[in-house]
Amino acid sequence: MYKLIPLLLLTLAPLHAQLSVLCTTRDLADIASRIGGNAVRVEAMATGAQDPHRILAKPSGLLKLRRADVLIEMGLDLEHAWLPALLENAANERIAPGQPGFINASDGITPLEVPTTVDRSRGTDVHPRGNPHYNLDPEGGRTIARNIAKGLALVKPELKATLDANLRSFEADLDAKLKEWAPHFARLKGAKFVVRHGWFPYLAQRAGFTVIADLEPMAGLEPSPAHVAAVMDLIRREKPAALLVPPWKQDGITKRVASETGVRVLALPVGCTNDAPYATWLSWMDHLISALAAAVPEPAK
Amino acid sequence: MSNSVFGAAAQSSRSPVSFNMCAFIFVALAARGALAQSGQPAGVQTLEQRVADMQIRYEGRIAALEAQVLHLRAAPTALPVADDAIEQALGGVMLSGVMGRLDQTTRFSNRFNPAISLVSDLVYSYSSRADSFETDNQFRMRPIELGFAGRIDPHVNLIAALAADEDGMTLEEGYAVWDKGLPDTFTLRAGRLPIDxxxxxxxxxxxLSFVDKPSTLQEYLGGKALTTGLAVHHWFGVGEVxxxxxxxxxxxxxxxxxxxQGPAAGEQHHGAAATGAEPFGRRGADDFVWTARVTxxxxxxxxxxxxxxxxGIFVPGAKEFxxxxxxxxxxxxxxxxxRSIIGIDAHWRHADAxxxxxxxxxxxxxxxxxxLADTSAPVPVFSGARNHSQGGWLFAEYAFDEHWSVGARxxxxxxxxxxSLVWRGWNCALTWNIDEFNRVRFELGGVDTDDAVAPYGFAMLQWTLVLGSHAHALAW
Incomplete structure (x- = not known):
C-alpha cells in the first residue's frame, strides 16, 4: 500500500508543476491555453456571451484570484467595474498589478476612440484609455498572444522555448486565417453597419467597413425615443448591411428598429464562448468575420 | 545635477519633446562622465542609476508618442491620444514632479488626492398616517453623503463618509483598512465603522433595492449599526467555497x-432613554459592544x-446614567x-450569464x-427585566436588464x-436605473401595527444621484 504513495505523488507532480492562469475572458483563456500548452491550467471568469463590462463580482472570484499564479486581463479598463474590487480583496501579491504574474494583454495596442476629455457628459461607461474591444480584431489576437507569451516567460523562464514555439504556431494559424479572410475583408470594404455599443472600431478599421450609427447614443446610456427615430431614419436612407447587437441586447428596441426599418439583425457574441462554433478565439473570429461578410449584398455584376 | 539644472534645460525651449529629451539625456550623460573622471565611485553609482532610470522613463514616453504618431497615421480622422491617457498608459512613469510634463515640481498637486464622491437622495414621501405632518407629504432630502477613499500607503486605505444636511455635517463612517502586509487574507479596520x-x-x-432599510433592521439596529472601534476580517476557502x-x-x-419610512424615520428609534445626566466613573469591558459574523x-x-x-452583536451591560x-x-x-442581537441571513441570486x-x-x-429600565417612575428602575423579541423580512427582486427592476418585501x-406589539409591513418598488449614477424609484407600502397607530399606507418617489468617483467593497 505504502509503496503506491511515491507513484501517486509522481502522478500528481505535473498538476503542481502547471501554472494556474486565470483570465478575465474566454478569449484570453483560449489564447493562453494555446500559448501555455500543457504547462498551464487555464480558467476564465467570463465568456463572450456575457457583457464584459458588467460581470458580477462574486466571492467565488476571490478564491480563483487567490489561487492563481498568473492573471491575464484585457486591459484598457474593460474590467474596471468588477476586477479591481476582487483583486484588492484577493490579497494575492503574485498577480498584483506591476508583478510578473499580472499580464495586461492590451500592452502595445494602439487604442482607438481615446477621449480627449474624461467627462461623464460624454457617457457613463467612459474608457479614458480608449476603446477596449480590440479582441474583435485579428491583429488584436496576435498582440494578446505575444503579451501572454512574454508574460508567462517572465513568470517561468524555463518555459520560454515552449512558449515561443507555441506562439509561432498560433501566429501561423492566424496568418493562414488572415489569408482565408482576405476575400471577406474585400467584401466588407466600404460596407455600412449600425451597431449597439462600440464593439467594432478595431475590426471596422481592419476590414474597411463603416459604422454609420450607434443605437447607444453614448457609452452606457439607453437610447432615447428621439435617438432611435434618428437612427431609423438613417437606416432607411443608408440601407446598412445589418444591425450588429450582442446576444443580451435582443430587446424591444432592437426588435422595433428591425421591424420598422427591415434592417437585418446580427446577434453575435463579442468574444469566444464555451460552445461551438465560438469555442476558440480563432473559430469565433472565423464565424464573426464570415457572418459580417455574408450580410453584405454581393455587388451587382 | 540638481532639479533646477533639469528645470533650466527643459524650460529654455518650447520646442518639441524630442529636443528637450535629447538635452536632458545629454546633460545627464555629461554629468555622469564628469563625475566618473573625478574619482567619486559612490556618487557615480548613484548617478548611473538615475541616468538608467531616466532612460527607461523617456523610452516609455517616446514609445507612447510614437504610438500616437502611428495611430494618427493609421486613422487620421480618429481622435488623438490624450496626454493624460499616455500618462496612464505609461503606468505613472511621468508622474514625478521633476519628470512631469511641465518639468517642474507642482506645489499643489491633485495627483494624490483620494476618490471623492457625493450622493444626493431626494424623496417625495406621501403617507396616510395621521401624525405625519413633520415627516411625510413633503419633499425629504436625505443627508448628502460625501465620500472619500484612497490609499494612505502600501498597507492602508482610508475610507470616510460624511453626512451633511441643513443642520450640519456628521461623521457617519471614517475608518482605516489595513489590508496589505497582514498574514493570509486578514484585514484590520479601525475607526468609526459599520458593524458587520x-x-x-x-x-x-x-x-438598497428599496428606499429604506427594512423596518426590522430599523427597529433592532436603527438601520445601519455603527460603532467606534476595531474589527478583524478574514476569509478563506473550504474547497471551492x-x-x-x-x-x-x-x-x-x-x-x-x-x-x-419605518421605526427609525425622523430619528424615532428606540434607543436607551436619554436622561441628560452626565456620565461618571470609568468604563468597563461590559460597556463595549462586541460583534461577530460568519458568512x-x-x-x-x-x-x-x-x-x-x-x-451577532453583544453588549454585556452598557451603562445608562x-x-x-x-x-x-x-x-x-x-x-x-x-443587549444581545443574533441574526441569520440567506440570499439566492439567479443571473443568467x-x-x-x-x-x-x-x-x-x-x-x-x-x-429594560422602567423609566415611567421619576427615578428609572434598573430591575434586570428583559424583553425577547424577534422579526425579519423576505424580499424578491427581478431585474429585467441593467436599467429596470421590480421588487417586493x-x-x-x-x-x-x-x-406583545407586532409590526407588519410590505413594500413594492419599481426602479429605473437611468445609468450607473442616476436612478429614479417609485415605492408603495403599507404598515399595520398593534400599537396605537392606525394602519397606514405610503408612497415614495425617489431620485438618487451619484457624483464623482464612487465605489463599494465587495458586499458579502
Missing amino acids: FGKLSAMHDHE PVRWSVGVGNSLGQDAHAI SSIDLGANDDLQLGSS FYTDPPANTAVASGALG GSTGAFTLGGEWIWVRME AERFQHAEDS
Missing part, C-alpha cells in the same frame, strides 16, 4: 437615522449563487442595560434580548421593548 451584521445593515442607503468571518469591538452600539457564498452552477450568514433626585437633578447614578437580468430572493431573521417583527 447581516447583508443589508452595513450597506449605504443608496445601494469561500468563507468569511469577522470579530469586532467598539465603544457602543450606534446607528444612522436617515430612514424616510459563505456558494456558487450553484454558472448562473446561481447562495449566500448564507450568521451575525440618570438623576436620582428629580427635579433638582443634582445626584446621578447608573444602571446597566445589556447570457442576459443582463437577474432574480434575487433574500431574507434575514433577527432575535433580540434587551434589558414583506416583514414582521415584535417591538424591541415589548414583544
